[in-house]
Amino acid sequence: MQQITVKISAPVFSGRAYALFAALLVVDSFHYIFARLLLPHIHPTASAFFVLAIATAQVMGYAALRGELRWRVALRHFWFFASIGFLIAASTVLSYLSIAYIDPGTASMLGKTGVVFSLLLGVFWLREHLSRMQVAGAVLAVTGAFTISYYPGAVMQWGALLILLSTFFYALHTAIVKRWSDTINFLDFFAFRLLFTSIFLFFFAVGGGHLRWPDAMTWLLLLLTGTVDVVISRALYYQTLRLFPMSIHTIILMLSPVAAIAASLALFGEFPGARELVGGALVLAGVWIVNRARR
Template identity: 30%
Template sequence: MTLRDRTLALTVVVLWGLNFIALRSGLDHFPPFFFAALRFAVIAVPVVLLVRPPKVPVRWLLGYGLGFGVGQFAFLFWAMDSGMPTGLASVVLQSSAPFTVVLGALLLREHLHPVQVAGLVVAVAGMTVIGWDRAQHAALIPVLLTLLAGLSWAFGNLSNRLAATDEPMRLMLWMCVVPPLPMFALSFAVEGPTAGWDALAESPGAWRALAGLAYTALLATIVGSGLWTALMSRYPASSVAPFSLLVPIVGIAASWLLLHETPSVWSLLGAAIVIAGATAATPRVRRDVTPAHLDLPAPAAAAMQVGDRVGTVPDSGRGNSH
């Protein structure tokens, strides 16, 4: 990956790591399935009215929305509402990275180089250290639910990849149209027909929940998922997915600072191992290879312009190692 695309991937890491704090604010006030439906509904309504659908097969759009949107957030919010600590959730959810790489190799025939495999193993080992340390204070069911969320995200990644669109931002936005109806139906069946709307009408604590909703809809979904969709459409899944292993580092640090979830020495050690492994698992390409155009939101477009200027600097002799 080029320097600019690595920078964009790290931007997604920060946005998604902080997103766990926003999710906790929302889940402290709203029922989990209703909050998941609301998260996507506030995006879906203007998208249907204002944005042209992407030219992709409907099956891949539905697969992306059902995997990334419905499956991931139904299981994740259910887990967090059932007692999954915020920092631990940010760790276990990154199981999507090895799930994506393995499924990409099995289903899409993507080739894995030995260095990628070794780096991925190291990163998963670091994630395991963090998970083992934190899981001592968590029940088993929330951990399993979060693993199912990671698996759902992986299937969404593959559908995104198979869509092979040159309009990744439109794909991401229309992906948000898929989850609201299934999630509202699930909320109606499990949480009751009025539980979510009653919480929406309650004023005590509502402002924090609504602030969390705004962050997760605008920054985490539109900007973060938009960048992620663009990168997944440009590179093999095995090149992009390992970056998500860095999200727990931001998630744990934010939970420590804002929610007073103090990380242990083992968690910090595991975080360092994750960073090393994810770096090794991400292949490099020559700077003189021009990436395909990425259809990005305004903040991402500005970042790309900066990356273009940085990309003119020689690469100190470091070529395409793969």
């Protein structure tokens, strides 16, 4: 009997795909950098509101110009948008607050624990099963997070806890989106996701007594942050997600903390200590193992 050998080649990605991903790595790494730049100018709760409000105006204006802004979608899926809007708003405020206690590079590394939270939500909520390799990766990432977070009596511990809680809220929003957003047009989804998030952030800022009208310099920073960190960043994220397999997409995005550390050192002279670097390395290694097991 003749033996037939089938050769399976790896997927080939275009130069455009890699260029888009390189751009995404840069803008994705600047989330905590922008939060740090805004910190001396405006309270984190207010800055989170203005950043999302600017992004909302840009995306909804674009959708309206295209004649694709359908308010009935928001009414039909009101509780869905309200749920994810609250979770994203809470996550954004906590991440902006955390940067007062922890440097952007360490924050970026610790933020990668979101993959572990998503994994656990899949197990306990979506009834998925874990392989031994995934369990090992999750344990390694949690160990790294504990290494960074456990500073008895230090402000670093408070900042790390805020990031972990922020990351959990964002992972929970992602699980809800994965489960119930399949039938919603992307532009409708993105526009109303931003709108509901902005509404909750407005109430957070007013309720905390932090809503103040920014000065001209702060407005420039807010406009830059809303455009780059929300509109461009998320557009690149979803575009590259269509071009790359999800496992490769997540693994490559693990490089963003490296860019965040370099930017933090250049702009603020801040660099993670030895303990933060060891903990961050454990987090990234654990996340890599989890995604490797997914493949």
